[in-house]
Amino acid sequence: xxxxxxxxxxxxxEDSAVKFGLSPDLESHFAREALETDQLGVSYQRLAPxxxxxxxxxxxxxxxxxxVLGGGGRAxxxxxxxxxxxxxxxxxxxxxxxxxxxxxxxxxxLAFGGGAGGLQDAEVVDGWWADE
Amino acid sequence: xxxxxxxxxxxxxEDSAVKFGLSPDLESHFAREALETDQLGVSYQRLAPxxxxxxxxxxxxxxxxxxVLGGGGRAxxxxxxxxxxxxxxxxxxxxxxxxxxxxxxxxxxLAFGGGAGGLQDAEVVDGWWADE
Numbered sequence: 001x002x003x004x005x006x007x008x009x010x011x012x013x014e015d016s017a018v019k020f021g022l023s024p025d026l027e028s029h030f031a032r033e034a035l036e037t038d039q040l041g042v043s044y045q046r047l048a049p050x051x052x053x054x055x056x057x058x059x060x061x062x063x064x065x066x067x068v069l070g071g072g073g074r075a076x077x078x079x080x081x082x083x084x085x086x087x088x089x090x091x092x093x094x095x096x097x098x099x100x101x102x103x104x105x106x107x108x109x110l111a112f113g114g115g116a117g118g119l120q121d122a123e124v125v126d127g128w129w130a131d132e
Numbered sequence: 133x134x135x136x137x138x139x140x141x142x143x144x145x146e147d148s149a150v151k152f153g154l155s156p157d158l159e160s161h162f163a164r165e166a167l168e169t170d171q172l173g174v175s176y177q178r179l180a181p182x183x184x185x186x187x188x189x190x191x192x193x194x195x196x197x198x199x200v201l202g203g204g205g206r207a208x209x210x211x212x213x214x215x216x217x218x219x220x221x222x223x224x225x226x227x228x229x230x231x232x233x234x235x236x237x238x239x240x241x242l243a244f245g246g247g248a249g250g251l252q253d254a255e256v257v258d259g260w261w262a263d264e
Contacts, residue, residue: 003228004209009199009219035223039195039246040172042221063171067141067242069201077136087141089174091167096135110199114171114246 007034009044025051041113045100047073052101056128059094060121062113066090073107075100076129084109099129139166141176157183173245177232179205184233188260191226192253194245198222205239207232208261231261
């Protein structure tokens with residue numbers, strides 16, 4: 001493996017939300033493959049103003065850190081809801097179900113995962129954040 | 133360990149550059165402890181306009197990903213120099229020595245590390261980027 005890999009999350013990494021029919025409410029660029037990572041995954045996520053992600057998810061083994069880049073919104077973590085603002089960092093344990101929604105300015109964030117991970121470690125939880 | 137931890141990288145996590153005498157040219161908030169992470173580390177770094185970090189570093193085991201949040205600049209990776217712009221993501225292998233410098237707008241970035249890591253896994257390389 002080479003010593004480094006450089007890519008642009010927004011311009012060079014595919015937006016997976018397009019093929020899942022979630023564009024333009026959601027933008028999701030998963031860069032694990034583009035970056036040829038060995039230990040880590042990173043993705044760039046953008047939720048349109050007032051959009052709530054259509055599902056929650058949890059992991060088998062992968063701890064994740066989310067960092068808010070712009071806008072704001074909320075995250076639901078099991079039975080708690082937290083407010084998010086720029087440069088907030090949120091660590092989420094693997095087994096904790098989490099789901100995001102954007103505030104009126106939209107929500108732009110990075111998601112990082114370590115250890116055994118990737119999408120195959122994730123379990124989608126449909127209809128999990130149904131109420132306010 | 134609880135299911136999640138929320139902190140603000142800039143407002144709630146100590147700026148280590150102050151105690152190392154590198155403020156205000158550099159701002160460095162290392163959040164591994166504040167986030168009580170199990171597998172990951174994250175830090176927020178801001179270099180003042182045209183400031184070059186005073187040392188390079190490499191790691192024993194920790195792969196890292198840097199994501200540019202704002203401004204721009206350059207990274208020197210062994211004998212290569214790359215230009216950096218917002219939302220560029222840069223994976224760096226543990227043994228690759230890397231050092232950053234800001235362009236005229238400054239350079240704001242996040243650094244993520246996985247696996248066995250933390251500052252005790254890092255080796256500082258003084259005077260490593262001495263020429264242009």
